[in-house]
Amino acid sequence: MSGSEFGKIFRISTWGESHGPGIGVVVDGCPAGLPLSEADIQVFLDRRKPGQSKYTTKRNETDSVEILSGVFEGKTTGTPISLLVRNQDQRSRDYGNIATLFRPGHADYPFTEKYVIRDYRGGGRSSGRETIARVAAGAIASLLLKEVGITVKAYTKSIGPYTVPEEEYHYSEITENSLYMPSNETAAKAGEYISSLMAERDSCGGMIECIADGLPVGLGEPVFDKLDALLAQAVMSIGAVKGVEIGDGFAASASTGSRNNDPFFSENGSISKKSNHAGGSLGGLSDGSRLILRAAVKPTSSIARTQQTVNTKGENTEITVLGRHDPVIVPRAVVVVESMTAVTLADLLLRNMTATIGHVRKIYGK
Amino acid sequence: MSGSEFGKIFRISTWGESHGPGIGVVVDGCPAGLPLSEADIQVFLDRRKPGQSKYTTKRNETDSVEILSGVFEGKTTGTPISLLVRNQDQRSRDYGNIATLFRPGHADYPFTEKYVIRDYRGGGRSSGRETIARVAAGAIASLLLKEVGITVKAYTKSIGPYTVPEEEYHYSEITENSLYMPSNETAAKAGEYISSLMAERDSCGGMIECIADGLPVGLGEPVFDKLDALLAQAVMSIGAVKGVEIGDGFAASASTGSRNNDPFFSENGSISKKSNHAGGSLGGLSDGSRLILRAAVKPTSSIARTQQTVNTKGENTEITVLGRHDPVIVPRAVVVVESMTAVTLADLLLRNMTATIGHVRKIYGK
Amino acid sequence: MSGSEFGKIFRISTWGESHGPGIGVVVDGCPAGLPLSEADIQVFLDRRKPGQSKYTTKRNETDSVEILSGVFEGKTTGTPISLLVRNQDQRSRDYGNIATLFRPGHADYPFTEKYVIRDYRGGGRSSGRETIARVAAGAIASLLLKEVGITVKAYTKSIGPYTVPEEEYHYSEITENSLYMPSNETAAKAGEYISSLMAERDSCGGMIECIADGLPVGLGEPVFDKLDALLAQAVMSIGAVKGVEIGDGFAASASTGSRNNDPFFSENGSISKKSNHAGGSLGGLSDGSRLILRAAVKPTSSIARTQQTVNTKGENTEITVLGRHDPVIVPRAVVVVESMTAVTLADLLLRNMTATIGHVRKIYGK
């Protein structure tokens, strides 16, 4: 599993299981001189903390981060930044049937087939807690992006069948409801929907939208590391995400060229587009317009209902997943999508610095 | 632009512009002993050739491949395989206004901003001809996959608003209609739709679906190089693709856990799933079921209609894209999606070989 | 500084400064099922511990390792293995003039020029303590190699002008003298030499030799990741190493083809070489003979003598490096060279597993 690394220059390497000693990430390649404190990272981690609403698990997780290296007197030194978040709950309690049963919708079965051995405590490496490392890295990436005026923001576009149409967005309301939707009204309906599912011991999914403003034109490295391609990998790599789209995405496939093309126009010497069906990406490069991406999140796989499955002996049996689980993980995944987007943009921002001889001369003063 | 490489072990490095001397790819890391000939690759290249139906451009392109290295006496030697496809049309003809105008929907503007200099002849590096290298590499990857019983197949799921529902699939019909749809009936309707758009000098897009069978359980490298994550990057990196989904994808976000979870069951000692909403990927690893992914392709950006745009001087103006262009590129992109899927699977197949100590002992006979 | 990673499949990512919270490494790509405990790693760390002889600093460093992830019930799980070694001495004591003066032979000056900011506490990232992470990773690599019968051993070939000629090697004596030389007699003379230098507040260097037995034929990935090429990078990346050679190395440049070529011969069906001037590497691949490499280690840069230098203001001045320092670091570097060799071999061992279609078929049972 040498796949726990992401990025070419702003490179993150994550590690950790849900019930091992801890979760962490090494960020290698962050430029020197960036102001950074544990508090800066904690703010991001707190956004994914559970128990913040009746729709998220009540498990008491206090995930506090420790900076182990790469920062001196409040600034990054250009050396690897190592971050550690200790797991609170490590006691070898009874994980019941998870050890011997394959939970539907979970990675238990393929993990066991691939590695033979599997850390079955709470999902191990494939637990949602793995995202702690992504969010910690995302916090650093966001600070780096802010240095050049780039901002990234994610929110809940839909919960089950309840979607907020773009014309009804109220960004200010995102933090006013526990589902992080840009519409308190839709959030209220979605909340009732979730409650009804909880009563039926069922779960649901939703859509997360992420936007980025202030991007310089030209971020992205054709042809395989295009802006949209790396964002697709970054977001799809988040557990439970089953689809990714940029701009009009799937809707564009049913449109026509005359409607889907965004005309360019010039105003006060700056070039922009009259519409943004492209979602800020042309030919895999940022085009100066707002970056827009959406992620489809599947319903929580852990449901209290009894389900058919197979045990490690290969025998047919039933399973009832115990413990408290989020009826919907979308609200907690919002900051994860935002973080992976920030990490991707930070890496492409640095990679773009060597695009021309002009840049080389500028840095070396020739 | 150091982004023209894909894969960790089965690594492809592509190059070439539409009107330069040629297009090519270097495949490094293909195991030695694989039977390979230029004919094997030509079969794939011919599938993306234009002029095969009235819906694709009439440009006369005969793309014949030459193997420059890595093959000896009909077999791969384990050394880099270099493939070259010469461009026929290199004469420095008049590219008209493309050189000084930014075509809506194209990469002209961000490319010029990023690199200052731009090869404006027919789109240069961002031309659809770039995919020739992807398809050539895909041919080799497919042969490698076939060695272990893995098959990959792509087809047109929809053209504009005309979609083939799964229950009406007739795989045998895919090669019977020039749109590569698994339904001649829908293909006929879609054909009329395309004709009507051509009359209006407009274009359309569509959806491509790709399936893979025979995958061993466990392909994928968590947490960033998961099966679905790398497929998302691979497919989204194809020009004109604006969205990617696995299994139920976006539909899953509106479903519930009880409906979306695929129950496991055991039969004759082998484990499988009663349904496949997951599309063959659990926790980012192949789960033994059929792999299913869909790509959303936007409408062709080059349309004969007059559009508003800006020139390289930053002045507002109009553009009418000349020359013959496909009213829909979906049919020609089918083999490209299939090829990128094959390349991704080939790399993960090789990467999975070091997953356990058992595998290490098996290879080294200890 | 995104250069703290080494290896393609068995990938290590190190971090940490000498006086920060700790030093560590993330090992990603180690096969699942390898028995591993903190004790296994501690054995290696103890070999580089200071204060083991009168020739090494008396600083009291007890470097105990903690496994933070990747191991479950005594075995590796195939997920990233995170290792942490806390630094004992973190109190912000007076680092005297190191903060404002550039120590001759040290990285102070170029680090300050490159990153502007520098963690001047005890050398920061460029401190010898950085090698703790290399040794911890080397312990895991050595266990992996042992699974297929590969052993790696390093020792001190020379201290200053005192060299042990190959014909006088007594491997059993390596652990009998505090300089880790394969000759107690030479070690005694070298010891007196070191004592005399200490009296003069001076230091010396030496040569470390590393051998590996049991290598399968064919390890190495031409043309840039050849066995000898990666070993050269791995060993030269160790602080204080100024030269690397394989087999006869520099001596070969003064030899002739008839003397330097190693004739092949066959015995009982196995092929070997009558001599080993090549040091076990032909064309960048292991050839079945013993791997032999040597590293040239420069004299300790930190000496108590007053030296000319420049301060951070760019003014000429003098410096007297305070504190206890090893008069020679060679003995402590022995395990570091051995570890980097093991890490390199472990990665190439795994990379070689995909060399042929035969191997692919063997793993997937086709």
Place this chain on the structure above:
Amino acid sequence: MSGSEFGKIFRISTWGESHGPGIGVVVDGCPAGLPLSEADIQVFLDRRKPGQSKYTTKRNETDSVEILSGVFEGKTTGTPISLLVRNQDQRSRDYGNIATLFRPGHADYPFTEKYVIRDYRGGGRSSGRETIARVAAGAIASLLLKEVGITVKAYTKSIGPYTVPEEEYHYSEITENSLYMPSNETAAKAGEYISSLMAERDSCGGMIECIADGLPVGLGEPVFDKLDALLAQAVMSIGAVKGVEIGDGFAASASTGSRNNDPFFSENGSISKKSNHAGGSLGGLSDGSRLILRAAVKPTSSIARTQQTVNTKGENTEITVLGRHDPVIVPRAVVVVESMTAVTLADLLLRNMTATIGHVRKIYGK
């Protein structure tokens, strides 16, 4: 063999066998706007051409390069630069016993063990012709370095036992003798030595020294991609190179700290060193002084004498390597060492551009 790639940003991917259709390289990541023509590259290729003196083979090789992509109107576009050099001699002539015998000193045996199949025509991938791709890439790297005032120069330090001491260097004489030595006098003696070896159907090796001036302070990416570490890999990866050293190298291992440390001093506001035992590298970063490295080249393995060996059946036998071979490859390897040094420096030059937040702000104008 996925090891034919070198560099992280200025990334080169080489391919080709000695008697296949051709040899080539793809350079991905070269900044846009660099003036480049086939003539610029040809100058470098001509320097490694054989038949330039009586000490190099008389084979008639005219290696002319073709630029296949990445250059438009005389300048690089930032897209991959593909270079092709066709092989002249491809006719399937009789390679005699090379196909069935393992040549001593060559890669025949380990290649066959690793890949089972082997292109035995003239050494295939492990032929000296492989270096054509390195030199072609080196030409581009050198042009890039020149843009910021960095120059790289290699020459022959010694042939067999004939060495030119530094105090007798006459750089102007390097191009005056066919051995590329900085001393016509020593070159004359070395020439006689080579002639005598030719009479005995024997061969010899030598040492190549490479220097680089104008390097900015701070090039190198600790801890594994240090300047000296990557140079060691780059140079050791060249066939026949058995050792690499920086500055005083192995001699430093016998020196003392007081003699080996280079004192810093300041003059007219610029910092430099009073001596350069370090060879321009401190802590793995360029220190502003001249970079100095040496490579030990083994004697040519192909000698006309009859040697003992084993055939592919594993039987003991004899071999007499036919055909014309250089009695010493050092003169032709000079440009290869220079090229690999240039490629390494070009990559580190670009990687260093993201070292600080100050650089990021400078590029993005914030």
